[in-house]
Amino acid sequence: MSESNYSKEKKVGEGTYAVVYLGKQISTGNEIAVKEIKTSEFKDGLDMSAIREVKYLQELDHPNVINLIDIFMAYDNLNLVLEFLPTDLEVVIKDKNILFTPADIKSWMLMTLRGVYHVHRNFILHRDLKPNNLLISPEGLIKVADFGLARAVPGPREMLTSNVVTRWYRAPELLFGAKHYTYAVDVWSIGVIFAELMLRIPYLPGQDDMNQMEVTFRALGTPTDKDWPEVSSFAGYNKLQIYPPPSRDELRKRFIAATESALTLMENMLMMNPQTRWDTIQCLESEYFKELPAPTDPAEINIFAQKA
Amino acid sequence: MSAQTISGGLDEYDDNKDMCPICKTDRYLSPDLKFLVNPECYHKICENCVDRIFSLGPAQCPYKGCDKILRKNKFKTQVFDDVAVEKEVDIRKRVFNVFNKTIADFNGNLQDYNKYLEDIEEIVYNLDHGVDTEQTEEKLRTYEELNKQLILNNIERNKKDIENFSQSQQFEKDMKLKKKLLEKQIEEEDRFNKEWAKKEIVNRLMTSSGGDTSDVIEGVKNTVKLKKSSARRKLEELNRVLKNNPYFAANNVGQNNNNRKSTIPYTPFNGDRDLNQRFEVDETKYNDPLVQELEKRKDYIASGFRTDFVYERVLTEAFMGLGCVISEERV
Numbered sequence: 306m307s308e309s310n311y312s313k314e315k316k317v318g319e320g321t322y323a324v325v326y327l328g329k330q331i332s333t334g335n336e337i338a339v340k341e342i343k344t345s346e347f348k349d350g351l352d353m354s355a356i357r358e359v360k361y362l363q364e365l366d367h368p369n370v371i372n373l374i375d376i377f378m379a380y381d382n383l384n385l386v387l388e389f390l391p392t393d394l395e396v397v398i399k400d401k402n403i404l405f406t407p408a409d410i411k412s413w414m415l416m417t418l419r420g421v422y423h424v425h426r427n428f429i430l431h432r433d434l435k436p437n438n439l440l441i442s443p444e445g446l447i448k449v450a451d452f453g454l455a456r457a458v459p460g461p462r463e464m465l466t467s468n469v470v471t472r473w474y475r476a477p478e479l480l481f482g483a484k485h486y487t488y489a490v491d492v493w494s495i496g497v498i499f500a501e502l503m504l505r506i507p508y509l510p511g512q513d514d515m516n517q518m519e520v521t522f523r524a525l526g527t528p529t530d531k532d533w534p535e536v537s538s539f540a541g542y543n544k545l546q547i548y549p550p551p552s553r554d555e556l557r558k559r560f561i562a563a564t565e566s567a568l569t570l571m572e573n574m575l576m577m578n579p580q581t582r583w584d585t586i587q588c589l590e591s592e593y594f595k596e597l598p599a600p601t602d603p604a605e606i607n608i609f610a611q612k613a
Numbered sequence: 614m615s616a617q618t619i620s621g622g623l624d625e626y627d628d629n630k631d632m633c634p635i636c637k638t639d640r641y642l643s644p645d646l647k648f649l650v651n652p653e654c655y656h657k658i659c660e661n662c663v664d665r666i667f668s669l670g671p672a673q674c675p676y677k678g679c680d681k682i683l684r685k686n687k688f689k690t691q692v693f694d695d696v697a698v699e700k701e702v703d704i705r706k707r708v709f710n711v712f713n714k715t716i717a718d719f720n721g722n723l724q725d726y727n728k729y730l731e732d733i734e735e736i737v738y739n740l741d742h743g744v745d746t747e748q749t750e751e752k753l754r755t756y757e758e759l760n761k762q763l764i765l766n767n768i769e770r771n772k773k774d775i776e777n778f779s780q781s782q783q784f785e786k787d788m789k790l791k792k793k794l795l796e797k798q799i800e801e802e803d804r805f806n807k808e809w810a811k812k813e814i815v816n817r818l819m820t821s822s823g824g825d826t827s828d829v830i831e832g833v834k835n836t837v838k839l840k841k842s843s844a845r846r847k848l849e850e851l852n853r854v855l856k857n858n859p860y861f862a863a864n865n866v867g868q869n870n871n872n873r874k875s876t877i878p879y880t881p882f883n884g885d886r887d888l889n890q891r892f893e894v895d896e897t898k899y900n901d902p903l904v905q906e907l908e909k910r911k912d913y914i915a916s917g918f919r920t921d922f923v924y925e926r927v928l929t930e931a932f933m934g935l936g937c938v939i940s941e942e943r944v
Contacts, residue, residue: 367885419883426887428926461904461923483916485907535915553796579917589881599879 311375311386313339322352327389330374336389337374341382354453355383361429361452369420371440371450390440390448394498398436398505405606407562410502411593412600413439416447417495422585424449425488428458432469434494436501445603458487470494472517473507477528478579480518481539489579492588496574503560503567518545526550528577536578566592633659635666635675649688652703654681655696663688704740708733711757713767792851798844810837891932894924 313326362373375386433454476493500508511517570593576582631640647660667685739749
C-alpha cells in the first residue's frame with residue numbers, strides 16, 4: 306500500500322474522472338497500469354464510478370476479469386494499480402489489417418462469457434459491456450474491465466436505473482425503461498458483440514435513444530405480448546412500428562460465415578424476452594463451443610496487424 | 614497499356630490486345646478470335662495462324678527475329694495477361710510435378726521441409742530467369758530419375774486428396790439442401806397445424822355444452838404438440854449425421870496428429886464451476902409472499918424479473934459462509 310512501489314512512466318489516456326499511466330511494479334519489474342482518480346476536482350468526494358470500480362474489482366478474481374493489484378493514495382489522489390493490458394477488442398475489430406478466423410471469435414466469446422459468468426455468480430451486474438471494455442492481455446486473454454457502471458444485484462424491491470450500458474449494446478428492456486432487470490442485460494450486450502465480431506461493423510448502431518429502438522426492432526423484430534408477456538405495459542410501447550422477427554434464412558444471409566449453432570447461440574442471446582434469454586451458463590454449454598473448429602488457443606491468436 | 618497507346622505510331626497496332634500480329638485479324642470483325650502461345654517463346658499467335666503455319670509439322674516462329682522452332686501440339690491458351698507470369702506458372706507447374714513431397718514426407722520436420730521448399734524456389738528462379746539453365750535442367754532430370762517411385766506415389770496421393778475434398782464438398786452441399794427442404798416442410802406443417810388447432814377449438818367449443826373452455830383449448834394444444842412431424846424427426850437425424858460428418862472427421866484426424874499439441878480437452882467453464890449447490894429450492898413448497906407478490910406485478914414481469922434468481926442469491930448468501938473458518942482462510 307505504498308506509492309513508492311510503483312512507477313508512472315507514460316501517460317496513455319485521460320477520461321473525465323481519471324488519468325491512466327503506464328508504469329512498472331518496482332519490486333517485480335512487471336508492467337502495470339495506474340489509474341489516477343482526480344479526487345481534488347470533486348467537491349462532494351469521490352466519483353461514483355471510482356467507488357464502484359474499487360468495490361467490485363476487489364471482490365473478483367478470475368483469469369478473464371481485470372485484476373486490481375493495489376490501491377494507494379498520493380497527493381490527495383486515489384490511485385488504482387491494474388494489470389497492464391495493451392489492447393482491446395474494439396481496436397482489433399476496427400483495424401482492417403488484422404485478420405481473424407471463426408475459431409478466434411469462438412475463443413474470444415468463450416473467454417468473455419467465462420468472465421461475465423464469474424461476475425454474475427458473484428451477484429454483480431456489469432452494465433457496460435462493449436468491445437471497448439473487453440481488454441486483451443499480452444497473452445491474448447480477454448479481460449472484462451471498466452466496472453464504473455457495475456452494481457450488486459439489488460434486493461427484489463429495490464429499483465434500478467435503466468440509463469445504463471452504451472447505447473448500441475443496450476438490451477430492449479433497458480430501452481423500454483425497465484426498473485427490475487436482471488443479468489440478461491449483460492447477455493444481450495455479449496450477443497451484440499458476437500454479431501459485431503462476425504460482421505466487423507457495429508450490429509445495431511442507433512443514432513439516439515429513439516432510433517436505437519427502431520434499429521434494434523428492425524433487425525430483430527418488434528416484441529409482442531405473445532413472446533414477451535406484459536411488454537405492452539411499458540410506457541413507450543404503443544408508438545412502435547411492428548416489424549416481423551427475421552427468419553433463419555435472413556439471418557443466414559446476414560451472417561454468411563456463421564454456422565447453424567453459432568446462429569442459434571446468437572439468437573438466444575438476442576432473445577427479446579429477458580425471461581427466456583439464455584444466461585451465461587446456457588451460453589457456455591451451447592453446441593457452438595463444442596463443434597469444430599475448436600476455439601483457438603488465446604496465445605496463438607495473432608492480433609497484431611498483418612501487412613499483406 | 615495506356616502508355617503504349619499514347620506512344621502511337623505503328624506499334625499501336627502491333628500491341629493491340631485484340632489483333633493477331635501475324636494475320637492482322639481483329640476481334641472486332643471476328644469475335645471468335647482465340648490466341649495461343651507456345652512455351653518455347655511465348656509469342657502470341659491466333660488459332661487460325663497456328664493451324665495454317667504448323668499443320669505440316671514443326672516450323673519457325675513467325676515473329677520477326679525469333680528463331681525458335683515450334684510444334685503445334687505444344688500450343689496452349691494463355692491464362693494470364695502478363696507473359697512473364699504465364700511463363701513462371703508453367704515452370705512452377707513443371708517443377709512441382711517432379712518435386713511433389715509434402716511435409717508428411719519429412720515426418721513433420723519443419724526445418725527440412727523449409728529447406729526443400731527453398732531448393733524448389735531456387736530451381737524455379739533459375740529456370741525463369743535463365744540462370745544456369747542447363748545445370749538446373751540436369752538437376753531436375755536427375756532428381757526425377759532418382760525419385761520416380763516417390764513421385765508417382767505422391768501424384769496418387771494428391772489425386773486421392775482432391776477426390777476426398779470434392780466428395781466432402783458434395784456431401785455437405787447435399788445435406789444443406791436436404792436440410793433447407795425439411796425446414797421449409799416443417800414451417801408449412803406448423804402453419805397448417807396452427808390453423809387446424811384454431812378451427813378445432815372453435816368446433817369443439819361449439820359442440821361442447823358448457824364445460825371449461827380453457828380445458829378444451831389446452832386439450833387441442835396438447836394434440837398439436839404430440840403431432841411431432843416425421844419431417845422434424847428427419848431433420849434431427851440429419852443434424853446428427855452432419856455433426857459426425859465422416860469426411861470432416863477423416864480430414865481432421867490427420868491434421869490433429871500433426872498440429873495438435875496435447876492440449877486439455879475443452880470444458881465450458883474451464884473446470885471453474887461450483888456444481889455443489891448448498892440448497893435446493895422447491896418452488897411449490899417454498900412460501901415467500903413478499904417475492905411471490907412481485908412475481909405478479911406487470912412492471913416486474915415485463916422487466917424479466919425471475920424469482921429463481923432472487924432465491925438463488927438470497928440462499929447462496931445465507932449458506933456461503935457455513936463451514937468456512939476465517940482464521941484458516943487467512944493467508
